[in-house]
């Protein structure tokens with residue numbers, strides 16, 4: 001970027017604290033929770049929609065890319081400034097968090113942390129259900145742009161199911177409002193849903209109206225231990241077809257159980273092939289009844305043991321095992337490649353089988369734990385990115401996981417997005433025409449290719465590269 | 469230039485690679501809260517060290533500022549789901565900086581005086597304490613405070629002068645014995661680590677500590693040749709000095725046949741429990757350090773273990789507890805202070821929001837980075853004020869000075885007091 005342009009940006013944002021060009025600052029905005037280091041030319045922390053409008057207009061005039069960024073917890077490379085230019089750090093644009101209990105909505109700025117929305121809603125006895133595990137760190141802007149999900153997605157859906165209105169700065173620097181405060185709205189194309197999940201390529205979200213629901217008064221939790229992982233897969237299907245919709249249904253395989261026990265023994269059976277954690281919520285009596293039904297189903301399908309928590313502390317203790325999986329598995333090797341390929345629920349047992357084959361074929365440490373209830377398995381490859389030879393095998397294994405997923409009628413990404421990491425596989429899922437139609441939307445919205453270039457759409461010949 | 473692999477070893481590049489850049493540490497980092505940029509966050513700092521180790525950033529002094537501006541509270545370690553050893557990475561980077569980078573004359577002067585002349589020498593600290601006592605008694609304090617001469621001291625030393633407690637007289641200071649036996653048959657036998665700030669400025673707290681131990685039926689030995697814990701040296705890149713101090717303490721305390729080595733300063737305790745890390749490459753001291761570390765305890769742990777403190781005088785006040793970061797995040801002592809606080813009759817404990825957040829004292833951080841430290845303190849004081857407490861309890865001298873400064877800053881002098889937990893226990897036990 002030319003000095004002249006940098007000076008112009010500094011003139012537009014007259015607060016020197018919010019415009020960064022020092023080398024230490026540029027390197028601090030060169031990464032996210034995925035892979036790769038890309039140096040931007042400048043980092044700006046806008047505080048208002050007007051400031052963003054001015055920056056985007058300048059970008060169109062001077063033709064430099066803008067990379068919107070929340071708190072860079074993205075797992076697909078969405079915020080990486082792969083072509084340099086300007087990183088727009090929206091995490092400090094967090095001035096508005098209003099709960100409107102009469103309309104059951106929240107009005108939020110993009111930089112507000114997801115967990116803060118949870119807390120604010122709870123004060124009114126309400127709930128904002130989307131709960132990515134990263135919600136203490138991630139911004140709502142990032143959640144909207146990635147259409148993030150979480151354990152509760154099974155019963156309550158994902159981010160897109162709770163957005164009813166947006167304020168957006170378009171790639172050409174105009175402000176539009178989509179949707180509104182009403183739950184029903186069919187006026188014209190649904191631009192709200194188009195922007196949600198667009199990964200910062202179609203617009204910069206500057207405000208959102210979110211739908212809230214009453215917080216269920218009671219929850220019940222059970223831990224179910226299986227000797228055979230395939231039985232656990234059948235139990236998942238049976239629970240879901242028996243008229244019960246759990247609020248969470250999570251799975252840990254034997255590798256995760258053993259890793260947790262090595263890391264911090266919490267008394268899990270090392271010889272079990274799978275553990276299911278099931279949570280139901282609703283009216284206290286209904287919740288009690290449902291968790292007992294879950295128990296009966298699992299026992300009927302060969303579960304070794306079912307523990308039902310009776311107090312809040314016991315409930316937390318059961319979930320602790322699941323929370324320990326992430327720290328435990330990186331003790332084996334430091335690098336974690338976390339995929340979120342998702343298959344139709346009936347294909348879960350088949351997917352387990354495919355993953356096992358891939359693991360053996362490439363001799364990798366592959367661990368499965370995740371939101372089993374919605375088919376959003378999280379196969380994690382535990383490796384060491386400094387081991388170049390192994391990383392080559394990992395690249396091949398990842399590609400094969402994607403292929404298996406699509407063959408089973410699934411999708412590349414259930415919640416983490418495409419970004420840079422999965423762009424090379426887009427055509428495999430969408431087909432040539434599908435991808436072209438998407439690209440036409442991008443070109444119509446962003447004729448100068450200003451917003452987040454290098455994402456979602458593969459560059460000619462682009463391959464997955466995990467070694468730098 | 470040193471070859472890259474050497475530099476990578478020096479910077480603990482191996483440890484930086486354990487960071488998966490998930491950002492879970494961001495919300496707990498006080499400097500990320502106040503300075504509002506990734507560069508001043510744990511994830512940012514770890515990445516910068518990595519960038520230097522990989523040779524992408526060629527000049528190490530380009531990352532000096534973010535490393536210097538870290539308070540060293542280690543809250544990031546507690547939040548980290550993958551157990552990244554930030555403390556080690558930070559210390560290694562500061563060592564490398566101290567080696568490869570030149571400091572400005574003022575900073576160099578402060579570092580020299582503090583690290584070489586003041587902290588390792590208990591005598592100097594004690595006579596500093598004596599001088600302060602004389603100065604407070606002679607009325608000089610009032611005169612100087614009025615003329616605001618102290619405020620013009622370099623780097624705000626003067627700002628903190630007003631927070632100093634009235635010191636016990638020289639005679640009173642000498643009253644404490646070297647081997648104290650309780651009245652009944654001792655339940656435990658401990659050696660007391662005095663700490664140089666504690667013995668120099670907060671000597672009264674040390675005396676209360678010993679009296680409480682005595683009341684609880686604990687036999688106490690105070691070895692004479694003990695020295696500074698070396699915490700400030702280790703955190704400031706003075707690695708070799710930290711090692712020397714550690715060895716001296718290990719030598720002194722290893723000779724004693726005691727159950728525990730007790731201290732009452734969260735920061736010192738944290739340094740003591742990490743002597744095994746500090747000396748892990750020293751074949752002569754490695755094992756001795758492990759034994760030493762296994763005996764180190766905070767005063768609150770001993771008082772809970774010994775039990776039966778006669779806390780008979782109620783303290784009818786609302787209190788709040790400002791945790792010492794080093795006690796919480798490094799020593800991992802969390803429950804015992806709370807148990808003791810709750811055992812004081814009459815008192816009502818109201819916890820502040822984010823009780824684990826650092827107060828910004830950070831060893832000598834508040835002297836060297838005064839402005840940044842005050843911003844963190846201001847966030848802390850907001851949460852203190854919300855509790856309506858009239859007493860703030862701490863467990864570390866650095867936090868105590870900082871909280872007293874906070875009380876001054878907020879104009880709460882006379883309305884709110886800050887005390888060490890030991891002082892409050894002594895008050896309730898009726899120790900004069």
Ligand SMILES: Cc1cc2nc3c(=O)[nH]c(=O)nc-3n(C[C@H](O)[C@H](O)[C@H](O)COP(=O)(O)OP(=O)(O)OC[C@H]3O[C@@H](n4cnc5c(N)ncnc54)[C@H](O)[C@@H]3O)c2cc1C
Pocket residue numbers: 032033067068069070071072073074075077078079090110131132133134137138139140141142143144145146147148149150151199200201203204205206415416452489490491
């Ligand atoms: C440990 C861990 C656990 C996770 N768990 C989950 C999980 O359970 N479920 C899940 O779905 N995800 C999960 N994630 C992924 C990640 O947290 C989410 O994708 C999250 O939404 C990213 O938010 P962010 O603020 O960090 O955004 P960033 O990573 O900074 O950005 C993500 C994308 O959003 C764009 N963007 C950000 N703000 C805006 C804006 N205001 N307007 C337009 N575009 C914008 C960026 O350009 C980028 O493309 C996890 C990540 C980690 C590290």
Ligand code: SF4
Pocket residue numbers: 496497498499500509510513537538539540541542543544545554
């Ligand atoms: S030690 Fe404290 S100040 Fe330093 S990076 Fe960690 S959390 Fe931040």
Ligand code: SF4
Pocket residue numbers: 486487488489490491492493494510511514544547548549550551552
């Ligand atoms: S929480 Fe740990 S792994 Fe995550 S960014 Fe911070 S230091 Fe790295």
